[in-house]
Amino acid sequence: MTPEDRFPGPELPHSGPHPHQDLDVLPYGSYYEPNPPQEYRGSPGDYAGEQAGGQDATYSGYGGARFLEQHWPVAGHPMPEPGSQPVFHASQPLDDALGAPRPAAETPAAEDPPTIELGPPITEDNPYAGYQQQPAGDPGPVGPLYVVGDVHGYLDELFAALHQQGLIDADGHWAAGRSRVWFLGDFTDRGPDGIGVIDLVMQLAAEAAAAGGYCRALMGNHELLFLGAHRYGDEPVQSTAGTASFRAAWLLNGGQQHDLERLQGHHISWLSRLPAMALEDGHLLLHSDTTAYLEFGNSIDEVNDAVHDLLADEGADEWWDAFRRFTKRFAFRGAGGPMAAGELLSTYGGHRVVHGHSPIPYLTGEANNDSGERPYVPGPYIYADELAVAMDGGVTMEGRLLVSRLPVD
Template sequence: MTPEDRFPGPEQSDSGPRHQPDLDVLPYGSYYEPAEAPGYGADGYGETYSGYGGARYLEQHWPAAHQQHPQHPQQQPPHGQEHLQLADHAALHDHGRPQIQDHLQLQEHLQVHGQVQEHGQDHGQDHGRVLHHEDPPTIELGPPLSEDDLPYSTPYPPPEPGAPPGPLYVVGDVHGYLDELVAELQHQGLIDADRHWSAGRSRIWFLGDFTDRGPDGIGVIDLVMQLAAEAAAAGGYCRALMGNHELLFLGAHRYGDEPVQSTAGTASFLAAWRLNGGQQHDLERLEAHHVSWLSRLPAIALEDGHLLLHSDTTAYLEYGESIAAVNDAVHDLLADEGADEWWDAFRRFTKRFAFRGEGGPVAVHELLGAYGGQRIVHGHSPIPYLTGTAHAEDGAPPHIPGPYVYADDLAIAMDGGVTMEGRLLIARLPVN
């Protein structure tokens, strides 16, 4: 039986052509082309089907994913030689997908705009940093509706005392590809034809990066928020981690074109967001409840012995020695720190490839030793880059049969490269 037979996937919806993007770009260093890596192991994939079905619980507090939102005034383009102009943005992207194929070309482009990159990476030493500030304000949702207020009763009985939790799923980077997300959730039996939760007491963790590059990042966020409410009513849950693109998106919204001090000169969140596939219509549709929800996402979580991260980096250790300390530090930073501190967090969580190569298992054990768990599950780095298959000689799209298990079976990569004609991956854990 081939890996494709064991991990079947639906035909992906057509959201338009995907031009192969480079990795996330920072004006402080560069990422190198990965070397060839071993392919997928025959036993690296598990079936991902749910035995639960049928939920119709209307979300009372947030709009459904298909509803329209009032438009916000359009953001002004950046000014000054250090920022990308709108004309440059249009040249870089076709429907939000970078067209620059060669990293040297991209580096030359950044130099033209005053964003000269510094070779190497900054290894910060702010270990164990925990800030203490008030949490951002929450949204007034009003009193919960009683059962009598609902237009119909929910079909799920309460769980029996001591009943085991439902199956656990993880979702890789979505990057605005709402149609592909819906298709895969339906294929797994996690939502129904009307995009409502149908997974009973199942548990789902999104690994971050909802927006940028794809056509409908706000639609993705709306759907996840809706499913979070519906899953809770069914006795399950739908939760999400904060990715580096959440930090970038929130930074573009809050700080716009305000200069930040990168290690290679002055840049801005707005310029970096556009360079990394930011979609103007997502920024215009961003509302206060989106900002509040995104700002409170955890950076790290532990479920069933799986340490869930967005980024394949050890930078989490620079924010705390426990999961609670890391999440508190990130939340406090977003609540009350300035643009430079936000930029530093974005820069740190954009690092990647820490678990690859001979030193990969050591880096994994360092994180597991600090935060617990037996395995790391992460997104962020597309599997084609981890395996060295990102640029096929014949121009064919990358072959992604399922999650990629590596680092002596200690790490599972979940970014299937949907932005580069790969797959949007959803997997039931454990992956054997």
């Protein structure tokens, strides 16, 4: 009997087809991050070495990986009564502009996803602008901390997962009091209602602040791609492999035309100010499993300011370069993974990296099997000698949209 037999997850509503998910690609191939040297051994004086006690920090192929086989009910939040699970149906059909899925490139290439600071949008037409500030007076103790993996436009599944954790009520409103929630990015593309997802997160940010909690978000590489498609369209950009455009790359990676048509000023303002990274309760929150953040600064504030400045002032080529860097992945997988995770932690703080971006079935290798069965994703995936937690449950490939309370162990 598997953990899923003992603790079955909620039956997810289907808001549209869930095609097999390709990894993000640029027009000329998939982008992986080369792992650090395979001969790395933990040693006193570096973070991963200290965690490994000076011993070999790569005692398994995935650096001591394991699933958190989580029981979906979470202490502190009552479960809905049987039969009360809300089912929400997205109004927009999936518009697959690309037809059949493209095969992922076989060989690793050069580089790759994105973000910047959350706060009230600066435009007048944001319906939630008046509710973003924390209540005055002593706020009291903080509530529990949750993270949400990649959503990719699957609004129905997001409603169900948040309701299952007691974070929203049956009508989709904040029900978690002083709880803290961080979305790890990638709201749009591939699924049927990316704008609906953004609207929900903005609404919950306002409602959570009014209740003394907060709901915040990181910008994923798909937000950077989405904004680039809106701002630069078919304008040529200089890719490392030739000339490309944001719109072409956006369509190649599951961009939905109806999302672009519904994008408004307050969405753009809000998305453009999301942070690239954050530190909460010793957890270094990132969208992408890459060390490219180190190329933008030596502190969290420096990285967030650099990305914010780039999105505010720079041109298409600079945007494209940032997208390319942040679409890199797999830095924490394999023999050099603990060293890569440790380098980020020693630079930015925290004791564990929590990220989205790379679907768990790809990290475990299960995505490469041809069984046709639903991927096995019982919960967050802990790996790199327990220095990293993956939260992209592969909702776009019939996995799960993960919402988990931290710490996960």
